Amino acid sequence: MTGPEELHGVTLLAEEAAALAAMADASSVAELERLRVEWLGRRGRVTEQLRAVGTLPADQRRTAGQRLNALRALMEKRLDARLAECARRDLEQRLIEERLDLTLPSAPPAVGRLHPVTRTRRRLEDAMVRLGFSLFEGPQVEDEWHNFEALNMPAEHPAREMHDTFYLPPPYLLRTHTSPFQVRSMKAAQGRLPLRVFTIGTTFRRDDDPTHAPQFMQMEGLLLDVGIGLGHLKGVVRQVFKEVFGGDPVLRIRPSFFPFTEPSVEWDMQCTLCGGSGCRVCQNTGFLELLGSGMVHPHVIRAGGYDPELVSGFAFGWGVDRLAMLAYGIDDIRLLYQNDLRLLNQL
Ligand SMILES: [Zn+2]
Structure with missing residues (x-):
């Protein structure tokens, strides 16, 4: 779950809080990638909102911009951390699964035959x-x-x-x-x-x-x-x-x-x-x-x-x-x- 220091200064909507929680809990690279696209991609929800900041009344732009940039940084940090963890876990899993088993029978030799x-x-x-x-x-x-x-x-x-x-x-x-x-x-x-x-x-x-x-x-x-x-x-x-x-x-x-x-x-x-x-x-x-x-x-x-x-x-x-x-x-x-x-x- 999100720690209070990470959320400092950012007012979260319910959906954003849920997305951050999902990023912290994601257990696969594919899942993390899907969340990144949904929120931070070119047409992601945070990206779209950032693009819309210019249309807000002048007195709201600064606050909204700061909030969204902070949210984006938070999400990126969360995704990267989780991604590194997944990669490390996958590698460990592969090392266990692909360990050389010397007790397995060897591949049969290619036996030739007479022409x-x-x-x-x-x-x-x-x-x-x-x-x-x-x-x-x-x-x-x-x-x-x-x-x-x-x-x-x-x-x-x-x-x-x-x-x-x-x-x-x-x-x-x-x-x-x-x-x-x-x-x-x-x-x-x-x-x-x-x-x-x-x-x-x-x-x-x-x-x-x-x-x-x-x-x-x-x-x-x-x-x-x-x-x-x-x-x-x-x-x-x-x-x-x-x-x-x-x-x-x-x-x-x-x-x-x-x-x-x-x-x-x-x-x-x-x-x-x-x-x-x-x-x-x-x-x-x-x-x-x-x-x-x-x-x-x-x-x-x-x-x-x-x-x-x-x-x-x-x-x-x-x-x-x-x-x-x-x-x-x-x-x-x-x-x-x-x-x-x-x-x-x-x-
Ligand atoms: Zn014949």
Whole structure:
């Protein structure tokens, strides 16, 4: 309540006394602010009265002005004091409420996960190892001989044009496919048979559109032995599809062309999304073109240090990113390499 010394010299109306009492009792900043506006604001009651002093008869102006100024000072003093008290109380309250509680459990750590291409790669590796193939890794920086000549693509071969190669100082380049591993693994085996190897790794071409990235991943298998024929190729590739996709996928074989295999065949798998009736993913064909293969060309076998008159073999390969796109329903290969967590967290 108001002390007598504060009211000295000021004649209070009943409403003003009530307002001063309310200011002394206000328990929140919002309440104090409301009272300040009501009484001392630009259109407040004290302000309005002060403005009206000039209209009073001359003999009353002085007294009225003094009274109102004293009242305004009194209210300001009361409001400021109460405001400081509320602020201090709020701070104390916050300090109690927000005190660090060391017994609370900590925020869970952000757990990462493997990239979809990595997961697809590991699935392929597991499948190949189960089939008895062992991993053979070749360099990503290749020389022209291993990347082209040894694979039956001499300098003037039109297939070299299609490869859109990233060239380094001669004779080096970034490998445009994993196929150089065929010759490298043959040379490393030094005539031993059977040779049953696979490779999986990054390859590079000057391409950049929704289905071609300048850097992509291929997997390739090679089997070399005496008396190997197209029937063996069909049996093994069929088994690879089963291992990777599970069940017994419906497959279609088409004759094709690769410089380093003869004959060459491509494999299509019935679209797993539409069951062959046609959809956006299979471009309404009902089939997905997935794997290229063929009997290793005699020229390649010779480049690897074996005699094509005595041994024969087959090779097959496919794009790891393309399999990841199909497995996770991604329609733009570039999304796989943008590291956008909004996408990756969905996969
Ligand atoms: Zn489909």
